[in-house]
Amino acid sequence: MMSSQLKGMNIAGMGVVFTGGRGLASLDTSLRQGFAPPQMSKSTALKGSIPAYRVPEHILKDKSVLKGFRRADRFCRMAVLAAWDAVQDSGVIFEAGSSSLGIIMASALGPHSTTFGFLDNVIDYGDNNVSPKLFSHSVHNTATFYIAKVLDSRGPCTTLTQFAFSFHEALIAAEAWLAEGRCDYVLVGGVDETHTVMEHISAQKLRIANDGRIRQFDFSETPIAAPGEGAVFFLVTRQPTDKPHCRFASASTFDTKEIAKRPDIRMVDADGMAGSESPYRGLDWRDVYAAGYSPIFGSTMIGTGFHCAAAALMLKGQLRYACPIKDNPHGLRLCERTEPASIERIECVRFNCLGKKASVVLTR
Amino acid sequence: MNGIDDNRLKETRAKLKELLVTGLELEDVTPDEIADDEALFGEGLGLDSLDAVEIVVILERHFGLKIKDMSTGRKAFQSIDTLAKYVCDNTPSKED
Numbered sequence: 295m296m297s298s299q300l301k302g303m304n305i306a307g308m309g310v311v312f313t314g315g316r317g318l319a320s321l322d323t324s325l326r327q328g329f330a331p332p333q334m335s336k337s338t339a340l341k342g343s344i345p346a347y348r349v350p351e352h353i354l355k356d357k358s359v360l361k362g363f364r365r366a367d368r369f370c371r372m373a374v375l376a377a378w379d380a381v382q383d384s385g386v387i388f389e390a391g392s393s394s395l396g397i398i399m400a401s402a403l404g405p406h407s408t409t410f411g412f413l414d415n416v417i418d419y420g421d422n423n424v425s426p427k428l429f430s431h432s433v434h435n436t437a438t439f440y441i442a443k444v445l446d447s448r449g450p451c452t453t454l455t456q457f458a459f460s461f462h463e464a465l466i467a468a469e470a471w472l473a474e475g476r477c478d479y480v481l482v483g484g485v486d487e488t489h490t491v492m493e494h495i496s497a498q499k500l501r502i503a504n505d506g507r508i509r510q511f512d513f514s515e516t517p518i519a520a521p522g523e524g525a526v527f528f529l530v531t532r533q534p535t536d537k538p539h540c541r542f543a544s545a546s547t548f549d550t551k552e553i554a555k556r557p558d559i560r561m562v563d564a565d566g567m568a569g570s571e572s573p574y575r576g577l578d579w580r581d582v583y584a585a586g587y588s589p590i591f592g593s594t595m596i597g598t599g600f601h602c603a604a605a606a607l608m609l610k611g612q613l614r615y616a617c618p619i620k621d622n623p624h625g626l627r628l629c630e631r632t633e634p635a636s637i638e639r640i641e642c643v644r645f646n647c648l649g650k651k652a653s654v655v656l657t658r
Numbered sequence: 659m660n661g662i663d664d665n666r667l668k669e670t671r672a673k674l675k676e677l678l679v680t681g682l683e684l685e686d687v688t689p690d691e692i693a694d695d696e697a698l699f700g701e702g703l704g705l706d707s708l709d710a711v712e713i714v715v716i717l718e719r720h721f722g723l724k725i726k727d728m729s730t731g732r733k734a735f736q737s738i739d740t741l742a743k744y745v746c747d748n749t750p751s752k753e754d
Contacts, residue, residue: 357685364682364683364684364685365708419719423719425712425715426711426712426715427708427712
């Protein structure tokens with residue numbers, strides 16, 4: 295079991311890139327607007343189309359940030375933009391070559407379009423004739439290199455992958471780095487992409503929500519998914535900050551206990567990606583608002599990261615966003631409307647395919 | 659022209675420019691904007707060592723040419739002109 299009871303990390307800044315756009319204003323707008331159906335993505339693997347919440351290409355061409363990034367693939371571009379925006383949002387200025395900033399990125403599948411492109415090259419052209427660009431970009435940690443490059447950071451950086459719990463593990467590692475004094479700030483986040491391989495996995499292993507309506511409160515044994523992608527980063531620190539969004543109070547994985555203090559809102563990361571969602575039924579739902587915003591960014595293993603970003607906006611703005619899909623067969627107390635609210639504590643919960651739980655708690 | 663047909667050289671230059679722009683994912687430059695004698699590395703087109711290895715792969719895939727040693731590569735990779743001459747010198751023409 296991995297778990298941590300954090301002393302707490304202030305969220306000094308946030309950045310997001312998702313199907314609805316880039317930046318916190320775009321996320322707030324999408325959360326207020328509610329459900330928007332995904333585009334149908336043509337799938338070469340499936341010889342058909344699949345609904346996918348893809349990040350629009352034009353967002354990934356910001357040359358003010360991505361100057362000299364011609365080789366960077368979509369995965370790296372999403373990561374860099376979200377990480378860059380998190381630092382800009384914080385207002386913290388890092389000296390060139392500073393080692394006070396650590397970078398921890400979570401990803402379930404990494405840059406798999408590039409990784410499989412590299413493998414295709416081996417098959418098509420032989421191992422002596424593989425594109426060096428594909429080779430150099432096929433490893434998971436390439437994105438953190440680009441982030442460190444654009445921020446001119448010399449601090450530690452790593453990429454963690456733990457499938458459904460990657461983002462949670464990244465938070466736990468970030469807390470450890472801060473506790474050890476390895477750095478004063480950590481840029482911690484998650485990135486995942488949709489592509490042929492993800493579409494194949496979705497079609498073969500998952501049930502697809504052809505209308506894009508991910509039903510997060512069905513808690514079905516055979517849930518439905520609509521693949522999504524994007525990047526979300528948080529600049530966290532133990533140091534006092536001028537205007538923190540809120541705090542990460544705790545993060546845990548493979549934990550069976552309910553958290554000690556009951557949350558005001560529980561966000562469920564039930565997005566059809568991890569098999570049966572029946573374990574969500576066993577949570578204590580008394581006097582707790584239920585929320586889920588996966589239809590805003592799509593089904594993704596790093597969905598908890600996006601839910602944490604939504605939670606941070608809710609805690610800072612003291613408002614509840616209406617759930618985009620309100621199907622509620624278990625009679626939960628759903629966030630039905632976008633409205634002002636007094637919120638102290640939000641829990642984001644995710645179960646993996648083995649029915650094991652991970653959670654993140656954010657407080658004001 | 660050392661026996662190389664002008665038209666063939668011209669066609670090879672054009673093909674190489676196209677391959678470099680797409681294969682190296684060059685930004686803000688079109689094939690037409692690359693001068694025949696423009697330096698590929700350093701001050702010219704600004705390519706780097708990873709691009710050099712990518713060009714080796716491009717030559718093998720599209721022309722069946724293997725660059726086996728550094729000195730050959732260094733001479734051939736100076737500009738589109740030198741690259742096109744290297745390709746034409748080492749591959750059979752359509753007439754051959």
